[in-house]
Amino acid sequence: MILEGTILRGRDFEPIEGRVVVEAGEIEAVEEAAVDSDAIVCPAFVNAHTHIGDSIAKEAGEGLTLEELVAPPDGLKHRLLRAASTDELIAGMDRTLSFMERSGTGAFVEFREGGVEGVSAIKAALTDSSLRSVLLGRETVDAMEAADGFGASGANDDEFGAERRATRQAGKLFGIHAGEVDASDINPALDLDPDFLVHMVHATELHLDRVADSDIPIVVCPRSNLSTGVGKPPVEALTERTTVALGTDNVMLNSPSMFREMAVTEMLYDLSAREVLRMATVNGAEIAGLDCGVIEPGRPARLFTLDGDTDNLTGARNPVRALVRRAGVDDIDRVVLADA
Incomplete structure (x- = not known):
């Protein structure tokens, strides 16, 4: 070819x-x-942070706060996921995967709700897909064992020490949300020595220094943060200290289009187009351990x-x-x- x-x-x-x-x-x-x-x-592209299970509920929950939308265990997203059949979930994810592939995404990192069953569902959706995936199970250690690692919701939701130890012992990836709503869960998340953090909207200089000292990569999702009204992550400051990648977050909230994510990021921040493209491609690949x-x-x-x-x-x-x-x-x- x-x-x-x-x-x-x-x-x-x-x-x-x-x-x-x-x-x-x-x-x-x-x-x-x-x-x-x-x-x-x-x-x-490498989409470094997705939740594609909620493909069944695009644009649901208008006017709700972030906590009302996605906070476990009873945010709108979680209620809708529990109410949907496995076939419905797989069909929704299949359509999203098809769009991602058609729009130039070659790999993605998925925080997969639903425990072992959730991991099994997305594996079924991926059967005929050419996308490379890094699946991070959630909610149980068993889900981590069935996946490529563990994707934690946030240190204010649970302590996650047992999950971190199990993930490290298994030699798998551990990522965790931090600083999305406020700064209160950033230090506890950093204390877990994660492989990467997601969001960091409310990171302070102290947190940025800890990130630099620990060399912990960050995945940012600017469109998602704008959609939920939580603010703008300090992307320029983050890029000065560590590897930063882009993700599109919940399909419920935003199209999983890396074109849109790049365009918004380039307009919001004082970054070169090359730096933004690097965040949408090789940076995410390196965080996920992918050769692409x-x-x-x-x-x-x-x-x-x-x-x-x-x-x-x-x-x-x-x-x-x-x-x-x-x-x-x-x-x-x-x-x-x-x-x-």
Whole structure:
């Protein structure tokens, strides 16, 4: 397989004219050459924080607070999940996975409600999907054992010490929400020495220093935070101290579109388009322990091409900025999600 056009190569997304040669699911070569193509060849996105189980309840709960919407065990989301049949949950997740793949996402990190049954349901939904997934079970150690790790709701909901010890012993990933509503759960979350934190909207200088000292990565979800009215995470300050990745959070609240997440992030913060694209690709991959999110020889061929001649993209002078601020699913010409 050969993909031609303007290639966003490497971690710096250097735009070069040429071709990507794919052999047996792996990027064999990235060649500079004159080619007759308007395409922009991009690394597939890594959505570093999702809850896709609530795909059955898009736009539910208008006017509710964050706690009323998603706080365990009786937030609206949890009540709706309990009321839905397994078949309904799987069908909803299947539709979301299809959209994610079609819109250029190649991998995602899922905080999966419902214990062991919830993990089994999303595995069923993933049966025919080309997406790579990192599934973090919730609620029980058994769910962690059935998944790729544990995704904790927040240190104000439970102590999570037993789950952290079990996850560490199993050599799996442990992530936890922190600082979404207020700052009260950030220090207890940091005390658990997690593999990564999610949100950190209300992080103070003290928390930022602890993050830097411990080198703990952060996943931010700006659109979700705006949707629920909790505020804006201090993304510029976070990027100065640690690895930061982007996630779209609950499908109940927002489309799992990394195009939209990037565009909002780039407009809200004093960050370069390259930094935002890095947050949407290789940073999330590194947090999740995945070998993707960048176009380099020897990497799995997980990428997509934009048609640079669409009405939306024709005439774009800066391909990285066009991808981050302007592009959307309708501009995608081809998605390649292969593995060696």
